[in-house]
């Protein structure tokens with residue numbers, strides 16, 4: 001490999017400086033602060049701090065509220081990711097057979113993606129409005145009276161619906177372009193080799209979509225864990241009570257509302273480790289295994 | 294093994310474009326039929342209708358006497374080799390070849406044996422566990438062939454299978470494909486835009502032009518008595534010389550009046566004259582040939598110039614002393630083709 005050289009060894013450093021500054025200022029420094037304060041108990045009025053070791057962490061494990069929300073987050077993420085990917089894939093497969101390369105549709109569908117999370121939450125509040133929300137009325141026909149922000153399950157349901165609704169278009173676009181990049185002749189060869197369309201999908205189309213799918217899997221998990229914050233906040237109207245919240249929302253509650261800096265920092269560190277694990281998973285497993293061309 | 298019959302098969306695409314005009318022909322058992330024509334003339338469309346990948350707008354297609362218009366591609370007992378090979382990129386060579394057998398419920402050990410046999414026949418044995426991306430173009434081509442032959446189909450369909458290979462490999466594969474087809478005796482339809490491939494491989498050729506069949510015949514018939522000006526100029530390199538001429542006072546004449554042969558009965562007026570470059574006698578005869586350029590091809594030479602003010606090419610042996618300048622030429626009556634100047638149809 002050819003190595004390009006700089007006449008002045010400080011030039012590359014200088015060029016990187018703005019980026020490095022931003023990363024340090026807004027990422028490494030806060031991350032370090034979180035790790036540090038997770039080992040301290042801070043006086044809520046700012047009068048000093050005490051080193052408490054792992055106590056902030058053990059407190060999390062002992063807290064039924066935290067464990068309950070951790071479980072909720074796990075389920076919420078799994079359900080939102082599975083539904084967002086599943087529905088999008090289904091729609092993309094159906095659309096692919098009809099719209100070969102119709103770009104305008106795709107752009108229109110993409111608009112939902114541009115909806116800000118709090119707005120998605122607001123829309124959820126409208127469609128699930130207890131008195132006149134269309135979805136509330138719809139489910140009332142089946143004898144299910146939805147009462148969001150009062151019933152734990154109903155609130156979770158509304159959160160999932162709003163999150164999935166907002167994420168499906170993104171996944172759809174990616175799946176659709178993934179499908180459309182499969183050479184038509186490959187599918188035709190499969191039509192001659194295999195008469196069952198379902199089996200063709202699982203043995204040819206789906207494996208060829210795997211790179212797109214794994215990429216989206218990571219994106220969707222990250223989305224359901226972190227980007228749903230604004231939507232949840234809007235649905236709960238800043239007043240969670242005993243309603244379900246995700247771990248990210250819990251960090252905000254304990255840190256900013258409860259003034260428990262140490263505990264909230266420990267929770268942030270847990271989330272950071274989670275993101276790190278996801279990243280490692282993505283690079284190690286996905287990038288190595290799912291690679292064709 | 295199969296006989297294939299097309300009866301007024303027509304294709305109109307959804308946008309209203311008629312890609313194949315009503316076409317009727319039959320393919321005998323074990324025959325190697327080549328569909329040839331310029332790009333966009335409807336060759337692939339016709340082949341894909343036979344495969345079942347494209348609906349037949351009108352007409353009837355039958356294989357072994359059974360009409361198969363509505364039959365699923367997987368049930369037509371055909372195998373197809375595509376231009377870009379269309380291998381499954383996520384499967385190894387072994388799984389690529391086995392895929393069609395597995396889906397037909399063949400037993401595992403029989404599949405393994407068949408894959409081994411095909412791989413041996415095609416020199417792929419060492420590559421069975423590779424992915425298509427790790428193979429060269431020629432090897433991918435072989436895998437595509439392997440995928441077709443393990444199936445023991447009644448009919449092979451080839452859509453320009455060699456056009457992505459370089460010239461040398463293409464010549465070699467041309468011979469291999471033809472030899473393989475001979476050995477297996479499977480009825481085949483082979484689509485190409487390359488007239489050399491058509492001439493060398495075919496038992497019979499169908500020349501297509503703008504969705505219409507121009508001529509059906511053996512390579513020799515197509516070459517020596519082209520049914521139209523289109524066939525005359527499409528088949529053969531260099532193509533047949535075509536010149537304006539006329540039938541006047543009992544003789545076929547060049548546009549400068551030179552008489553070439555006795556006029557056929559009941560004909561008069563303008564005609565298009567055609568003659569293959571190698572049928573021209575250079576050195577003596579009634580016409581003048583103004584040679585401007587000599588093209589050296591090693592085995593022989595081509596003289597390019599004008600006859601009666603129209604472009605003309607003649608073929609001479611490699612030791613011919615003739616160079617640029619004016620030469621006498623003879624155009625033997627037996628080698629001349631006459632076409633209607635308006636319709637292009639052979640007279």
Ligand SMILES: Nc1ncnc2c1ncn2[C@@H]1O[C@H](COP(=O)(O)OP(=O)(O)O)[C@@H](O)[C@H]1O
Nearest residue numbers: 306308310312331332333334335336337338339
């Ligand atoms: N799906 C389609 N819709 C409309 N026209 C098509 C379609 N597919 C092919 N054509 C047209 O039909 C003609 C024949 O195409 P094709 O059979 O692929 O030609 P060839 O294989 O001889 O190059 C072309 O003019 C092409 O543009």
Ligand SMILES: [Mg+2]
Nearest residue numbers: 336337338453
């Ligand atoms: Mg074609």
